[in-house]
Amino acid sequence: MSVFVDIVPDASQVDSPAERAPKNRWRGRLTRAALPLLSVVVFGGLWQLAAASGVWNQTFVPYPSTVWRAFIDVSTTHDGTRGYAGYLLWEHLYMTLRRVLVGVVIGVALGVLLGLVMGSIGWVRSVLEPWLTFLRALPPLAYFFLLVIWLGIDEAPKITLLALAALPPAAVATTAAVVAAPVGLTEAARALGATRLQVIRDVVVPSALPETFTGIRLAVGMAYSSVVAAELFNGIPGIGGLVKDASNYNNTPVVLVGIFAIGFSGLIIDGLLRTAERRAVPWRGKI
Amino acid sequence: MKLRTLITALLAAALAVLGLAGCSVDHSGQDAAKPTIRIGYQTFPSGDLIVKNNKWLEEALPDYNIKWIKFDSGADINTAFIAKELDFGALGSSPVARGLSAPLNIPYKVAFVLDVAGDNEALVARNDSGVNTIADLKGKRVGTPFASTAHYSLLAALSQNNLSATDVQLVDLQPQAILAAWERGDIDAAYTWLPTLDDLRKTGKDLITSRQLAKDGKPTLDLGAVADDFAAAHPEVVDTWRQQEARALTVLKDDPDAAAKAIASEIGLTPEAVAGQLKQGVYLTPEELTSPEWLGTDGAPGKIAANLESASQFLAEQKQIPAAAPLKTFQDAIYTKGLPNVLKQ
Numbered sequence: 070m071s072v073f074v075d076i077v078p079d080a081s082q083v084d085s086p087a088e089r090a091p092k093n094r095w096r097g098r099l100t101r102a103a104l105p106l107l108s109v110v111v112f113g114g115l116w117q118l119a120a121a122s123g124v125w126n127q128t129f130v131p132y133p134s135t136v137w138r139a140f141i142d143v144s145t146t147h148d149g150t151r152g153y154a155g156y157l158l159w160e161h162l163y164m165t166l167r168r169v170l171v172g173v174v175i176g177v178a179l180g181v182l183l184g185l186v187m188g189s190i191g192w193v194r195s196v197l198e199p200w201l202t203f204l205r206a207l208p209p210l211a212y213f214f215l216l217v218i219w220l221g222i223d224e225a226p227k228i229t230l231l232a233l234a235a236l237p238p239a240a241v242a243t244t245a246a247v248v249a250a251p252v253g254l255t256e257a258a259r260a261l262g263a264t265r266l267q268v269i270r271d272v273v274v275p276s277a278l279p280e281t282f283t284g285i286r287l288a289v290g291m292a293y294s295s296v297v298a299a300e301l302f303n304g305i306p307g308i309g310g311l312v313k314d315a316s317n318y319n320n321t322p323v324v325l326v327g328i329f330a331i332g333f334s335g336l337i338i339d340g341l342l343r344t345a346e347r348r349a350v351p352w353r354g355k356i
Numbered sequence: 357m358k359l360r361t362l363i364t365a366l367l368a369a370a371l372a373v374l375g376l377a378g379c380s381v382d383h384s385g386q387d388a389a390k391p392t393i394r395i396g397y398q399t400f401p402s403g404d405l406i407v408k409n410n411k412w413l414e415e416a417l418p419d420y421n422i423k424w425i426k427f428d429s430g431a432d433i434n435t436a437f438i439a440k441e442l443d444f445g446a447l448g449s450s451p452v453a454r455g456l457s458a459p460l461n462i463p464y465k466v467a468f469v470l471d472v473a474g475d476n477e478a479l480v481a482r483n484d485s486g487v488n489t490i491a492d493l494k495g496k497r498v499g500t501p502f503a504s505t506a507h508y509s510l511l512a513a514l515s516q517n518n519l520s521a522t523d524v525q526l527v528d529l530q531p532q533a534i535l536a537a538w539e540r541g542d543i544d545a546a547y548t549w550l551p552t553l554d555d556l557r558k559t560g561k562d563l564i565t566s567r568q569l570a571k572d573g574k575p576t577l578d579l580g581a582v583a584d585d586f587a588a589a590h591p592e593v594v595d596t597w598r599q600q601e602a603r604a605l606t607v608l609k610d611d612p613d614a615a616a617k618a619i620a621s622e623i624g625l626t627p628e629a630v631a632g633q634l635k636q637g638v639y640l641t642p643e644e645l646t647s648p649e650w651l652g653t654d655g656a657p658g659k660i661a662a663n664l665e666s667a668s669q670f671l672a673e674q675k676q677i678p679a680a681a682p683l684k685t686f687q688d689a690i691y692t693k694g695l696p697n698v699l700k701q
Contacts, residue, residue: 128438222527303529310528318454318677
């Protein structure tokens, strides 16, 4: 899942200049809605052409219609088979989202807490930073087998893996944000008689919040991109397990259905997080 | 300052280019002037590894580069065949049956039987799970690597006992994860292969082995496959390859210690451990190989075709392929050219 770090100025800024005619505004909106749609249409057309050209084997580039049929098959009960491997697509997706949610909540909560402590207390940062960097450098696949040995084959190792993937980005972003809290503001608050705790609560945390949110979005992205690794063993039901199992059988259409499901749900989740960010940190970019 | 930045950037770029092109580690000793034969192999103990370890193909085909590529599963080898990246490949009968059926329809032929699964693949139950027969497995958790020959054998063993795949909780686990889950008590039984199998047997008992299933008409084999266009263009290379594989079968029969030593150095186990594994597998002699029971002879493909057809039907019943391919497809896919005389060196 990609994270757009708000390069696009939000709507209020674009639309606020009064001299702009309403007609122009509508055109702007139309372009913004039409361009993504157009790109999807062009992509679909190119795909159809690539499949129809016959240059590649059907196993590599199946027709869009084949993938659509696989999507229908995976989402319904047909000839006595329920979806894929006994579960419907939404059930696979639901299980994965549940794992990601629990893993991310644990990972982000710990990460933000860790980041606050590391950002505010210098020696803690010195102690923990190498460990955090170490963890961040590890590909989840490298240590997943150890999690299986320690925690078994059920939910525990999967959620732990997702939490471990989500923790470092949240912690690093929060640390950086806390360290970067404006010295002028903290010192002013101190001078006005605020205690250390009050300074953190009323000055440091609000000023760190925008960057922390970026960290959270990155954390969710990291966790989401680890779902196939997390569901490598005993991953069914689960969308990552579905992709892995279908690829074992060279079943490309179902693999693509899984990939689209992961991608689209990732887009939706990131959209929700961006909305939450705008609500929670309305002052972002305006100080 | 500007100059320094420029120099740094140039240095970084030079390093990157070096890293990408110059410093790659390659001991394969390929000669660009010769055509290359690409062989996909796996690390199950078989004559294939003896041929590789002794460099017999390199000796017998001095006019070619031989490129050995390691794979972890038959599914990956199938993918490589579809991509036209392989000329020969070693894979289980279950992936071959899948590859020859629609929708994959991979253009390759079965040219050799590397081994037949015997006691080296088995269904074992944990001692404290209370499972004593296959029928007891109802409702229990059973681990197996999905899409493997063991998976196929497990489903065959279950259906022999009138159990379907949904009567037990099947868990997709690779052998090393099976061992971990077994020791934690997360699974009650597992269908897997050596060397993991021997570890499981310390605290469990065999319910059925692939040797028994083979007697009951559901054998699982490891096969050598050759790409159709390669076989058509270079039949003499296929002949040489079959001769060397047959030579390895003879070594397996006549000099098991030498065989164990060669295989051991390929898969990183001790020769003693490999010798133990070899005893539990079934390796045909060249005479058995060309009997009607297995590959058959030129123009008269053997029973392997029927075996692959039954595997294909089984996959269709399990909804892993849309429909089974007819017997004719598999008979056509047995490469019998020149058998049995071509195996004599």
